Amino acid sequence: MASRPDKKKDRFAGLFLWANGKVKAPGSASADMAIRFEKAFGVKADTLMRMQSAYEMAQARAHEDEIRVTRLVAA
Template sequence: MAIKVHPSFAIHAGEWLKTEIVEAHGVSINDLAEAFGVSRQSVSAVLNGRAALTADMAIRFEKAFGVKAETLLRMHSRYELAKAREHEADLVVKRLIAA
């Protein structure tokens, strides 16, 4: 049986990375983008919750800070599912197979 976590505990992985990893290490977005070999805009969008954390970006964070990409992707997946569940009642879907 899976443990249900209240949606309020779901946090965007990028926002968590920003506060708990990037800022905690005193790294600027410009320096991070340069180290990752990506644009400042792409790093900023992830860290500020405007873009999803991709597997590629998760691996970059793993290489830079040691936090496992799998952990970050699970965190982000839970966040996205919690956000979708907020609007679950709005989804109209016809059941195809009887339960």
């Protein structure tokens, strides 16, 4: 039997991603918010942080062809 996604967890994770995007504070605001969500909703902070990182990488990959970098070579 295939495992079913936990809809409640998905809903809170989506809320975390949305709320995290609204916070403009530098540093550990994301980690602090993840711990708050963990305490409030029971979704592990580590899971939320992995989801946030995956989301940010997907956003960057969406426009990676626009990122110009000159490759460095050892002398």
